[in-house]
Amino acid sequence: MLKTDTHLHSFFSSDSETPMESMVLSGIQKGFSTLCFTEHYDPDFPCTPDGMDFQLDFDAYEDTFLLLKDKYADQIELLHGIELGVQKHVGPALEEFYASRGSHYDFIINSCHLVDGMDPYEPAFFAQRSSEDALRAYFEHILVNLNVFPHFQTAGHLDYICRYIHRYFPGKLHFLYQDYADILDGILRLLIAEGKALEVNSAGLKAGLAWPNPHMEILKRYRQLGGELITIGSDAHRPEDLGYAFDRLPDILSAAGFQYYVLYRGQKPSMITLK
16 A cells, blocks of 8 residues: 555644644554645635635644654654645735745645635535536636646646536536546646646545546546656545545556656655555
8 A cells, every 4th residue: 555645634724623643643553654744725715604714824833743743753754735725816925925935845735726716615616507617617727726826746636626516417427538638738738847746636536436536537648648747645634534545546546557656855756656
């Protein structure tokens, strides 16, 4: 089984209640060698009815992380990361963040959580859209966002929207790459040209999909175009979900043409063989 998980959340993220130490202890118990915490920071996220705003107390997060990194140094490697929720209009805020704090992080994820201010997790996102229009809008925003904030190592959960679309369009459990090839090829070619990685996120499997995020067709096309840099994360917000379905990922990645994945330390990649 893979022994590194580089997409994890704790109670420093709005949508988790898990103490960071509980995640660390779960990683140790499950035999992981390396964990990377990637707490949410989404500037100008519309506050949810239950009070989640996806802001981040940077100092408290870093202080707690450093304490645990030192405490468990002889048992597990801990890396300091962040998941940025990118939107076109928050580019200046993210540039300011990166200028002041970017060097603090081993690993930065560029993720798309909002389209026109709405999260695909929420029913309102799909109220005025067909499934095809929803997917196209989401992918179009990703292509914009990758240019808005270029200081990242990996593009997070590229088809995040697929975790939720089947709730509102029963039976819509997959999509055809060819229907969105113009946008998706643009995204993948940009990642390759800029030396950025593509995340394989097992939360897609946890959400009931037959694939991790992104879809197998996206992984195969990325490899076909010359993409080699893959990062791996569970997107766990609870200890029990850390490393979810990681036993399935080597076969999935091998079938897509990959022989190794990437671990970032100090925003520099190290290659790790899949088997």
